[in-house]
Structure formats: structure tokens, C-alpha cells
Amino acid sequence: MESQWVFNLLLVLQFVTLVAVVVWCFRLSKRVKNLKNNQAEVELYQKKQVQVLASGSIGMGRRLVVIEKKLNLAVEKQSEILSKEGGVSYNRAMELLEMGATIDDLVSKCGLIRAEAELISLLKQESRRNSDYH
Template sequence: MLEIALIVLALVCVALAGACFRLAGKQREYARQALLQAERDAGRDQRIKELSKRLDAYLTGSIRMGEELHELRRIVAPLPDKLTQMEQRDPSSLSFTQAARLVGLGASVDDLTQSCGLSRAEAELVSKLHQSKR
């Protein structure tokens, strides 16, 4: 009877040893999977950081462009009023009105300075203002 108990005990020990080896193998597999997951997580985190930096650069560029656009609008906004004032400054001269018509017909800045007696800056202003309306 003692021999049977020892045999049963030996079989239980062998079964427990087999279970321990199987569990140790699973534990090694889980550790390997955890290491692989940590590597994937590190790669993902690095890509997120890179994308964040690129997004910051794009946002900074957009903000600068918006500020410059705002500044340009501020500079250009009074130009039509200035042109109107220039046209009204000398009622006997219709050179600005004539220049505007010539720009509408495709005249160049040089044509405006020669035919209307405008300075180059005035001719460029009239040309730019009336070309934008076309």
C-alpha cells in the first residue's frame, strides 16, 4: 500500500513538474510579448512626438501668414480712399479717371505716365487698384 502511495505521489510530482515547465514557458512567452509591445509603444510615442513637432511648425507658419495678411489688409484698406482723394484734389484734371480707363483697356504703367502725366508711383497705384477690380 505504501508503494502505491509512493507511486501516486511520484506521478503527482511528475505532473506538477510538467505543469511548472508549461507555466514557465507561458511566462517567458508573455514576457517576450510584453517586450515587443513596449517596443511598439516606444515607436508609436516617437511618431506622435514627431507629428506634434510638425503640427507646431505648421501652426506657427499659419499664424505668421495670418499676421502678415492682416498687416497687408491694414496697409491696402485705405488705398481706394486715397485714390479718391487724389482724383478729387484737382477737379480740372481728369488724368486719374483717364488712367483708370486706360488700365481697363490694358495700358501699362509706362503708358499711364506718358499719356496722363502721372508719376510712376501714381501710375503703379492706379494700375494695381484697377487691375484688382477686373
């Protein structure tokens, strides 16, 4: 009789354990399902963010192309203006510097302002330094 009681007790314990495992599996499956849903939401959010960033990058790229074209046009116009107005004076100033002219000579003979003459002199000195190194 005692062995029957122990057998019944073990049978009840197995049943309770089985029920506990089934409940635990059910909860675990719900948790996995929730995690999958959350992951799907995060992926969707990230895809939207990538799309926003990509469209923003494309827009910025287009703007940069327009700005680059405008800058190139402005540089061309500036070069034209300089060549029409003062290109000869600058070339003459470079020649005079090679012959040993001073900044005051550049101002008086080329019609440059002192700052321009100083800048040309500095550029010429830098050019000499660079040619000495190479």
C-alpha cells in the same frame, strides 16, 4: 507502492505544470516587451507629427500676420483713394437720398454710375430698416 506511484505522478505533473507556467511567463514577458517597444515607437511618431503640425501652424500664423498687414494697408489705401476721388460724391448722394432724390438724380447730380447709385440707395434703405428695428 501504489501510493508512491501516485505521489511520483503528482510530482511529475507539478514539475510539468511549473515548466509550462515558466514558459508561459517567458513568452508573456517577451510579448509585453514587444508591446512596450511598439508603444514607444508610436509615441515617437506622434511626437514627430505634433512637431510637424506645430511648426506648420507657426509658419501659417506668420504668413497670416503678413497677409493681415498687407490687407490693412490695402484697406487704408482704398479708403484714401475713395476719400480723394469720390467721398464727396457719396456723401452728397446720401444727403440727396435723405431729401427724397431718385437713383437717376444721383447719377446726374453726383457723377455716379447707375450701379453705385443703386448700391448707395440700397445701403440707405437698409440703414433705415436697421434704425427702425432698434
